[in-house]
Amino acid sequence: MAKRIMVVDDALFMRATIKRILEQGGYEIAGEAENGQEAVDKYPQFKPDVVLMDITMPVMDGISAAKAILQSDPGAIVLMCTALGQQNMVIEAIKAGVKDYIVKPFQPERVIEGVGKALGAKA
């Protein structure tokens, strides 16, 4: 059975691009959210295997959302997907329990590799 991924990004274009890459990679889209708060609210409903989360978003940023999701479900697998490759943001995300990060712009293979590794690390 295909693993289910939740895509969180405020940019319509990025959600569409990431969904296409994941579907072509054999994954199923569990659902999507436009900001961190929406991701936190929808996570229990979607129950995804992996959350792919942008960092810079309005309403609630991706780091705060990742922390909230990991607090409610310590087994959650969250990957950050961001244009910011800054060390301090990445360290904060990893400290919060995030598995890995993908820096935009990315090649499709990097997304598939990141999701695959994160799922493999859990198994």
Next chain:
Amino acid sequence: MKVEYIQPFVSAVFTVLETVAGCKCERGALALRNTTFTTRQVTIMAGVNGDLEGAAMYGMSMITAQKIASGMMGSPIQQFDEMAMSAVSELGNMITGNATTQLSERGYHVDITPPSVIKGANVELSTKTPALVVPISSDYGMVEINVALAETALRKAA
């Protein structure tokens, strides 16, 4: 406004346009403008805060924006719709993110705010500091980088 602030943005435009749209670029001459900025047909504007404060703006013609969005989406677009606006907004996010990563490697710790896309030419915007401007010629047309950044008081005191 120091000249060293703009180089990361120029190199970010080169890297990001080539990666996401397969587009080659060439740098034009550096210029200084005052605190009034006049928009192009499409302008992407991203805020910067932290050790440096201000904004980065990327101006282009509608045709260039459509060509870049088509390159990013992998198929020609018929109109500059919500998806195309989102694509060029994300372009601004990636360029500014890439540039601020380079700035952080030079000791400036900065964050960015989600970009806005302004559609419509000749809208006057004002920035707190004068901007450095670099036009970039690309396969898809000209992209004008405007960077208006200043060190914050906290950074100056450090």
